[in-house]
Amino acid sequence: MPERGTKQVNQPALADFKVGVDNVIFSVDTQQNRVLVLLVMRQDEPFSAQWSLPGTLVRNGESLEDAAHRILAEKIRVNNLYLEQLYTFGGPGRDPRESPDSFGVRYLSVSYFALVRFEEAQLIAEGVSGIAWYPVTELPQLAFDHNQILEYGYRRLRNKLEYSPVAFDVLPELFTLGDLYQLYTTVLGENFSDYSNFRTRLLKLGFLADTGLKVSRGAGRPASLYRFDSEAFAPLKNKPLVFI
Amino acid sequence: MPERGTKQVNQPALADFKVGVDNVIFSVDTQQNRVLVLLVMRQDEPFSAQWSLPGTLVRNGESLEDAAHRILAEKIRVNNLYLEQLYTFGGPGRDPRESPDSFGVRYLSVSYFALVRFEEAQLIAEGVSGIAWYPVTELPQLAFDHNQILEYGYRRLRNKLEYSPVAFDVLPELFTLGDLYQLYTTVLGENFSDYSNFRTRLLKLGFLADTGLKVSRGAGRPASLYRFDSEAFAPLKNKPLVFI
DNA sequence: ACAAAAGTGTTTTTTATACACCCATGC
C-alpha cells in the first residue's frame, strides 16, 4: 500500500474510516415468479424507520466476509448460501453521520452479493419484525445509497445468470425445467430463448440430474424434478459456459 | 448501512480503519510481446525497499477513485486510461502496522484495475527512480498482500479480454491485426484461436477501421494499421460479445 | 528464388433458431 508522508510536510490529513458491510440478498419465489431482495427496517438514526439493506459495521478482529456472514445470520436462517463481494462505495458524504465539512470520520461500505433459497430461508423476526422480502420490481426508497447498491447487485445477478450456475442457489433443491426457464425469463426478459431449445441446451450440458420424481401443478402433464449435480458440473467450472 | 448499537451493551468495539487504494496498472510491450505491470519501490516502512503496487492512503474529502487517479498521476503520465475498481481486501492483519492484538487501527485496501498504453506512458522518476514495468511472468516478491491483488487483477485482465474491448486500451493507437492477435495469444495462451479465423471474426464485428497505412517489420508482407473505432463500437456496448 | 508474414477463401462441423408435433394430466 501507501507511502507514508515522512518527507513531504504540507500533506492533507488522512481520512479516518468506519467500514460497513451491506448485503444484497436475493432469492426467488418460484410460486409467484418474483425475484426478491431482503430488506430490513432501520431502528436507529440516521434514516430511522426507513428500509435498508441488512448491514453492519466491521468489528475489531473481524474480516469483511465474517461481518457479511454475521449480519446475514442475524437476519435469516439458511442451509444454502452463495456469497461474494460486490463493490465498495466510499465517496465522501455518502453517510449523513459524516460531518459536513468532510473532516472527521467517514463511512465506507463494502457490499456483498448473496443468494439463498426462498423456501428454505427463515427470516428472524426481531421485535416489531422489521424484515421482509421485497420484489425487485417494487422497491421502496432505501436509506443511504442503498438503492444504488441494490441496482448494482441486480445487474450482477443478471450477468451471472448467463455464464454461471447461480440459478441453482436460488431455486429449491428440486426444481422442474419449467421453474428454471421461468427464473431465466423473469430475470432476463421474455425473449432470451425458446423454451424447447433452452431445455435441450441445458440437458446436454449434463449437470442436471433427473430425480425420477414428478410434480403436477394444476393442469398439464406432470414435470420431472431435477437436481443440480455439482460433481458433474465440476469439470466445467472454469470453462466459458453459456446457459442462456 | 449499520445499526448503531444503542440498545445492546456488551458489543465488541468497532474497528477503525485507514483506507488505502492500490492500483494494478497493466500495459503491453508490443515489440517484445510482454504483459507489463507497474511496480514502485517502497521508500518507507513497512516493507521498505521492497517492490509494491503504487498505492496511497485516502485523504479527507477524497473519493476512492480520486485517490486512484492521484497516485496514478504521481507515477506516470498518460493520454489514455482505463480504470475500474477491482476488489477490496480488508482482513485483519494484512498490514504489519496493525497492532498484533487486532485492536487499534486497521488498514483496508480498495484495489483498482488500470490499463495504459506502454508507448505513450511516461514514468515519473522520483529520486532514485524506484519505479518500473515488470513482466507479469517475472514478478518479484511484493509488499503486503500485493502479489495476491496482482494475481486477482491479472485474472480480471484475462477475463475482460474475452468479452470487452480492453485490448485497445493497452495497444498503441494504431496497431496491426498481428499485434492484436499476439496480445491475445500472450495473455490467453497459444490455442485460443486460429489467426485467420480471429482476423475474420474481428473484422466482421465492424469496429476496426483500416487506416490505409502500412508497416513493414522485417521480412514478410507489410501489415495494415488499424484503429479502434469507438463510435462504431458504441451500439455493441451492451451486447454480449465474443472477441476470442 | 525463397522464407516470412499478411491476407483471402473454402470445406466441414458444430451450434443456434424456429418451429411442428406428440404426451400426460386436470377439469
Next chain:
DNA sequence: GCATGGGTGTATAAAAAACACTTTTGT
C-alpha cells in the same frame, strides 16, 4: 374432449474450426 403445460424431433440458418492457398515484402 379439450385446454394446459411437459417433452421430443426436425429442418434451416448461422457460426466456429480447420486448413489450403494467394499476396507482398526482405534478404
